[in-house]
Amino acid sequence: MSGSGTGGDSPLRRALAGLVRAAEPPAGAVVQFVERVGAVDAWAAVRDRSAPAAVRAATRARLADLDPSALDARADADLDTGAAVGARIVGAGDAEWPTAAFVAFPLAAARGVSGAAAPVGLWLRGLPLTGVPDRAVTMVGSRACTGYGRRVAGEISAAVAAAGAVVVSGAAFGVDTAAHQAALLGGGRTVAVLACGIDRAYPAANARLLEEIAAAGTVVSEYPPGGVPARHRFLVRNRLIAALAAGTVVVEAGRRSGTLSTAAAAGQLGRLVMAVPGPVTSALSVGCHLLLADRFAQLVTDGAGVLTAIGIAAADPVPPIGVGRDPRHPTDGLDPEVARVHEALPARRSVPAADLVVESALPGATVVAALAVLELAGLAERDGPLWRRADRHAR
């Protein structure tokens, strides 16, 4: 089935799918052409090789030698592939197109920022893309973050979600994963912006997380179905991650981290850039400290500070890191299955997750998910590949 977009408007969906496949982002010339003539006419011109020179230059490689009907068929195939994974394609003019998030692109381009272009279209899975950018916070950081980074990212993301705001990130390992998970665990909404096709799970180990995000939030991609997560696409994608929120928080980043490109994009788009400090002895805090030392970023230490910085009222109360609402019963309020995994954790030694599957009589996936919850709550901690119970009140 084709044309399963928000409007059910088949020629428009086909045009958007065709244009998204024909132009590698960022494609400012194509975006401007679509603005001027509309997606349907723009696609007709691109397909028929009658578009302005700049648009033809930006689309020539991807059109290959296909004739117009073959290009329409390829767009229809993309719509089918998208529909098969529950994805829809939207463009400027659609109700859920995040117009406000992308206003900054032409302004940045006018100031000479290269690559400052909105997407031509967006593939979406999950909830409508609302709340961005004003009630959204982007969380980024190292894929190889430390336990410290994971913990702080989780706390900030949980506070943002508890305040009813959206957590935007990139679904990578490390800080991204911690941010998405904490938002989901709190029943909040989170947006994952992919650097590959909407039908791909990258990294593969986050396939389940991406399903959860699609169920309780939104997965977004400006790449055609099947698009591979090529290296340069992460940098290009980062401008969208920055654009979709009022502010970007860098939790941990090495000296040359790709994360810093998101911070740079946020700054270029006039978004608030925030950074979490860490030990000066940690290589993964060097990037954050550079942003802070240059006064490019505002220092933040917790979720309340992030919300204050971007002007969103915090939900009350957000328990501070590692402190439960009721210190006498730290497991109060846990999901029963999570509590069962906590009970299965030995207090004085570390065990593999497999032992906990046996001990708790719960499925492996449930145990792993529960361990993530417990870790964020300061009730479990990793010891290499093993797990042990943690005392949330100890430091």
Next chain:
Amino acid sequence: MSGSGTGGDSPLRRALAGLVRAAEPPAGAVVQFVERVGAVDAWAAVRDRSAPAAVRAATRARLADLDPSALDARADADLDTGAAVGARIVGAGDAEWPTAAFVAFPLAAARGVSGAAAPVGLWLRGLPLTGVPDRAVTMVGSRACTGYGRRVAGEISAAVAAAGAVVVSGAAFGVDTAAHQAALLGGGRTVAVLACGIDRAYPAANARLLEEIAAAGTVVSEYPPGGVPARHRFLVRNRLIAALAAGTVVVEAGRRSGTLSTAAAAGQLGRLVMAVPGPVTSALSVGCHLLLADRFAQLVTDGAGVLTAIGIAAADPVPPIGVGRDPRHPTDGLDPEVARVHEALPARRSVPAADLVVESALPGATVVAALAVLELAGLAERDGPLWRRADRHAR
């Protein structure tokens, strides 16, 4: 013996000693009176109760009911007490008076900063007070600092000392002690500014450290001999700690730390305020993060950054924290006695220092000093009251 000051000028030394005892700092009215008429005439007027009203008000309590000759005798006794501990008293006009360090006080006072007054006189032990403020860095932080704070303070202080600059601090436990020790260990010069009489060791456990500072650097006090380290004197003293350097580095400070008063004084005196970030989960980094979030302080992460910030060229090379110049032989370059203590440290368990005295056949004081060196070098670590060998390359 009286009048053992730099000038050998007995009436002047007696006048300075008398004035220092007569006026509790900060004593702006007395400082201005001395500026106008000179210390000898100022002392004569104070002693004879013929000084201007503001000066009489500032000195009335301390003159008690003593007659002029008893007041002179008291000043002479202070000179004797000072001489007995190798201290001299200096005032404005003396060659080693740090005029440049105190220029900022009248300027700050004119801007309405209360208590912004130079000292009336300074008791000094040790080397002449040169290099301040331009080639000096003030290091302050929590008395109850963490191992992280101690380590970072040591690294920064070592780099400052290695660059030939002076490390100024307050001789308290924690960050102060780490800063003084690291400067001394590198053969550098350090200045300790006391909140009590020059003849007192406070805290008592730092008596030996103060002797070392007096031998290789300078101990300073604006209080008369015997002066007790009353609570308010620490706050008053902090303005001198700030004034004596081009910049003040806050290494660790809690939310309401007294350390923040030194940072505030540094700001009021137009000095560069710097702060070292730390984990946001550490209560002892909250004060630093507040200074950074308010953009009151510049973020610094190491000694090279501190030196750059205040415009002093770093000595080359300063090894980064925990990394030796030759990783194959981390004890290369250690003093032979220090190396002997390192050899005596067991690799896999912790022992009391007393065991190391037996094992190394070195005096207890030597072992304790060696452990401090090894700790700073990342080659030994504390385990409560015990010590063990550390791997400087492990994190």
